[in-house]
Amino acid sequence: MLLRGWRWAGVCLLRPGPGLVRGAGGAAAGKPVDLAYDVIDGKNTETPLVFLHGLFGSKSNFYSIAKSLSRRTGRMVVxxxxxxxxxxxxxxxxxxxxxxxxxxxLMDKLQLPKCILIGHSLGGKIAMTTALLRPELIEKLVVVDVTPSQTSSYTPFPKFITAMRAVTMDNDLSRSAARNQVEQQLLPYVEDTRIRQFLLTNLVERDGHYVWRVNLEAVANHMDYIMTFPKFNTPYTAPTVFLGGGNSPYISSKDYPEIKRLFPNSVIQHVPGTGHWIHAEKPHDFMNAICAFLGTS
Structure with a gap:
């Protein structure tokens, strides 16, 4: 069953005040952005799973996996x-x-005392930051194909932004025709068909115009920062797994010291035969790895 909100076991969290969330040291961080989410109901009251997607992605990237994991584990999945x-x-x-x-x-809004955060790429860095800032909120952590290290030396995302910003779109076309028109313009910059199709999930029609729903301006302005990771000195000590693609460069042995410094109770695994988008390339292996980490068959 798909829901839009949830009250976990009747527990209310103390709210820090309208529009304010407390960060490290108790400092107010200002008003957060309201996030869109889907909640898949579970059969039990075990700690829910919360999925965070990567750059240019959306919550729909994990929806089929979320449904399967909810069935397998009995947990609610967001x-x-x-x-x-x-x-x-x-x-x-x-x-x-x-x-x-x-x-x-969002956790405060859904009244989740704790969750298990699962983040891919950009979402993985958000998940790590949340665990390091508020470890009491995160029971366990799954970080997918990213590390708390610099990633700009091998990422293709700046090239994708350049290609997407250069696209021109006619508005008197059907959706399929508009997608074909845009895909042809992306082709010289993005050779992989699967990646082009992934980027095209951001093409939407609004008020009679085709636009990118991802905020390209904000992403472009922060790309250098997005490819780095904040500095932390206090580790997150709860169980953590770093799940990398066997053919991906994003988690390598040079990253292990920093991973172990910040996440001392972590294990590092790779899924053979996968690249950066592990969950899309081998969803069953991806789910099996998560279930093994959770201690679920």
Whole structure:
């Protein structure tokens, strides 16, 4: 059953005040962005799973996986659109601290005392930031194909932004014709058909015009920051798994020292035969790894 909100076991959290979420040291972070989300009901009251997608993604990327995991584990599963993505609100700010405060605010809204955060790429860095800022909220952590390290040396995302910003779109076309027109313009920059189709999930019609629903301006303005990670000194000590693609460069041995410094109770695994989008390339292996981490068959 698809729901839009949830009250977990009748427990209310103490709210820090209208529109305010507390960060490290108790400092007010300002008003967070309201996030779009879907909730898949579960049969039990075990800690829910919360999925955070990667750059240019949306909550729909994990919807079929979320349904399967809810059936397998009996848990409630929440899929979330990060700020400036999907149906969530836009903001000119895209720091990991600000995006973490969005998640904290959503947990408060859904009255979740704790959750298990599962984040891919951008969502993985938001998840890590949230665990490091508010460890009492995160029972366990799953980080998918990203680390608390610099990633700009091998990421293709700046090229994708350039291609998407250069696209021109006619408005008197059907949706399929508009997608074909845009895909042809992306082709010289994005050779992989699967990645082009992924980027095209951001093409939507609004008020008779085709537009990108992802806030390209905000992403472009913060790309250098998005490729880094905030500095933390206090580790997150709860169970954590870093799940990398076997053919992906995003988690390598050079990242292990920083992973272990910030996440000392972590394990690092790779799914053979997958690239950066593990959940799309081998969804069953991806779900099996999560279930094994949760101790669920």
């Amino acid at each position: 899929t979330v659109d990060n700020r400036n993505h999907g149906d969530s609100g836009h903001s000119p700010v895209m720091t990991y601290e600000a995006m973490s405060f969005d998640i904290q605010n």
